[in-house]
Amino acid sequence: MSTQGVREGSLEAPTRHPLAWREESFYDQLSINEELERVFDICHGCRRCVSLCKAFPTLFDLVDESSTMEVDGVDKADYSKVVDECYLCDLCYLTKCPYVPPHEWNVDFPHLMLRAKAANFKANGAPLKNKLMSSTDLVGTLAGIPVVTEVVNAVNKNGLARKGLDKVMGVHPNAKLPEYHSNKGRKRLAKVQDLTLDGP
Numbered sequence: 001m002s003t004q005g006v007r008e009g010s011l012e013a014p015t016r017h018p019l020a021w022r023e024e025s026f027y028d029q030l031s032i033n034e035e036l037e038r039v040f041d042i043c044h045g046c047r048r049c050v051s052l053c054k055a056f057p058t059l060f061d062l063v064d065e066s067s068t069m070e071v072d073g074v075d076k077a078d079y080s081k082v083v084d085e086c087y088l089c090d091l092c093y094l095t096k097c098p099y100v101p102p103h104e105w106n107v108d109f110p111h112l113m114l115r116a117k118a119a120n121f122k123a124n125g126a127p128l129k130n131k132l133m134s135s136t137d138l139v140g141t142l143a144g145i146p147v148v149t150e151v152v153n154a155v156n157k158n159g160l161a162r163k164g165l166d167k168v169m170g171v172h173p174n175a176k177l178p179e180y181h182s183n184k185g186r187k188r189l190a191k192v193q194d195l196t197l198d199g200p
């Protein structure tokens with residue numbers, strides 16, 4: 001069979017289509033599920049991205065453990081398990097996927113995850129733990145109070161406490177956590193600047 005003129009995948013620079021986030025249909029759960037099913041099916045047949053992050057192994061496990069061993073056997077309620085594992089690094093789109101536009105399959109996995117996350121946020125808001133985890137200024141201010149700092153640092157090094165943190169906040173027990181300081185960099189910098197301005 002002649003393969004002249006046939007291209008395996010996206011051998012050209014990808015074209016990124018803008019997200020239609022201002023349109024109501026962008027947040028329509030039925031249409032999101034349809035698109036998730038379409039793209040998941042392509043990914044299931046390809047599996048190139050299995051080593052990139054936890055989103056892909058989660059998807060492939062769901063497929064392999066389903067009754068049909070195909071995407072149609074996966075409960076749509078479980079799609080969010082895949083979406084939750086994507087942290088939008090864009091690696092699959094930029095480095096792996098041969099089916100990104102202008103390929104006719106038009107696979108933009110990160111954009112689809114972003115759309116599903118946005119729809120979920122619009123419908124349900126964010127859980128308290130996510131709000132807390134992303135409020136780094138607030139956490140830093142509270143954990144930077146003298147005495148509290150020492151307690152927080154000690155708790156963060158305690159195996160039992162880390163298991164609790166994993167359960168409540170979803171922070172892996174082996175994840176490296178920053179050490180907090182009450183004498184913050186900003187304070188120290190201001191002191192140095194004061195000394196410099198005062199001069200010898």
Ligand code: SF4
Pocket residue numbers: 052053054055056085086087088089090091092093109110113
């Ligand atoms: S964009 Fe999401 S799905 Fe793609 S590699 Fe990054 S984390 Fe994984």
Ligand code: SF4
Pocket residue numbers: 042043044046047048049050092093096097098099107109
């Ligand atoms: S994003 Fe593309 S390369 Fe990655 S598994 Fe899906 S189809 Fe394959």
